[in-house]
Amino acid sequence: MKQLSVEHLLGIKYLKNTDIDLIFETADQFKKVINRPIKKVPSLRDITIANLFFENSTRTKLSFELAEKRLSADILNFSASQSSLKKGETLIDTVNNILAMKVDIIVMRHGNVGAGVFLSKHVDAKIINAGDGTHEHPTQALLDSYSIREKLGKVKGKKILIVGDVLHSRVALSNIFALQLQGATVKVCGPTTLIPKYIKSLGVEIETDLKKALEWCDVANVLRVQHERMDINYFPSTREYTQLYGINQEILDRIGKKIVIMHPGPINRGVEITSEVADSSDSIILDQVENGVAIRMAVIYLLAQQIKR
Ligand code: CP
Numbered sequence: 092m093k094q095l096s097v098e099h100l101l102g103i104k105y106l107k108n109t110d111i112d113l114i115f116e117t118a119d120q121f122k123k124v125i126n127r128p129i130k131k132v133p134s135l136r137d138i139t140i141a142n143l144f145f146e147n148s149t150r151t152k153l154s155f156e157l158a159e160k161r162l163s164a165d166i167l168n169f170s171a172s173q174s175s176l177k178k179g180e181t182l183i184d185t186v187n188n189i190l191a192m193k194v195d196i197i198v199m200r201h202g203n204v205g206a207g208v209f210l211s212k213h214v215d216a217k218i219i220n221a222g223d224g225t226h227e228h229p230t231q232a233l234l235d236s237y238s239i240r241e242k243l244g245k246v247k248g249k250k251i252l253i254v255g256d257v258l259h260s261r262v263a264l265s266n267i268f269a270l271q272l273q274g275a276t277v278k279v280c281g282p283t284t285l286i287p288k289y290i291k292s293l294g295v296e297i298e299t300d301l302k303k304a305l306e307w308c309d310v311a312n313v314l315r316v317q318h319e320r321m322d323i324n325y326f327p328s329t330r331e332y333t334q335l336y337g338i339n340q341e342i343l344d345r346i347g348k349k350i351v352i353m354h355p356g357p358i359n360r361g362v363e364i365t366s367e368v369a370d371s372s373d374s375i376i377l378d379q380v381e382n383g384v385a386i387r388m389a390v391i392y393l394l395a396q397q398i399k400r
Pocket of ligand 1: 147148149150151152222228231355356357
């Protein structure tokens with residue numbers, strides 16, 4: 092049986108192209124399962140998974156939980172705001188207490204960059220990074236690429252634009268790694284204050300003119316402005332941001348070609364994208380959410396195959 096080249100899913104930067112192919116092949120099978128009347132397989136009946144969310148989440152948390160249930164795993168859900176972290180307990184102590192309950196896999200979202208890597212060095216469980224600060228969100232990038240492959244037939248050779256707050260986005264970095272690994276070309280667009288200085292060193296071009304950027308691309312992945320991660324003003328006003336970088340039907344009509352529209356969510360409707368575009372037939376935003384369950388089932392299943400039982 093084919094195996095992943097990694098012991099944990101900490102970031103796309105640790106994966107090989109063959110890992111992505113294997114995850115997609117496995118997700119293809121699980122996508123068939125979740126569209127059957129009986130949406131469940133008994134594959135992970137002997138596996139226990141803890142979902143540790145130290146930062147807010149809607150899609151990722153629900154998607155992982157559903158993926159785990161579809162695989163018949165036992166699940167523990169942990170939310171930082173209701174935990175003894177408030178009483179001063181460290182991350183390692185929290186996790187070791189959870190592991191003492193015989194947990195095999197930890198899915199963790201954390202505000203600190205590298206939290207998953209740190210955990211993987213200190214605890215004896217498989218770690219899946221569900222987003223670490225502004226760093227990586229590997230399952231989001233996998234489901235994004237999978238959705239592009241589903242819509243356009245392949246990722247290789249496609250021109251993908253990432254628009255918006257790239258600076259604070261873990262989705263952007265993981266997407267750049269995943270798309271380049273599969274042979275796509277990536278460009279970013281946004282105010283220069285929201286484009287990280289290192290981006291060119293990754294082989295990513297910058298375009299500050301939204302119309303030119305849209306004319307170039309096959310797919311536009313639109314990012315939210317992450318006000319919660321900003322301690323200074325990066326642009327004069329939300330209104331001006333929307334005027335210059337918001338995706339609306341008018342600008343798409345002026346370009347006169349079909350572009351696949353994506354967004355990882357949560358959407359700020361009327362800021363980075365209008366409802367008309369987000370809900371249009373060119374948008375695959377809800378396909379991304381559906382594919383997220385199959386991708387997460389595949390990642391969990393493949394990592395669980397490495398556990399000695
Ligand atoms: N796309 C994403 O990570 O959304 P949540 O923050 O709701 O999980």
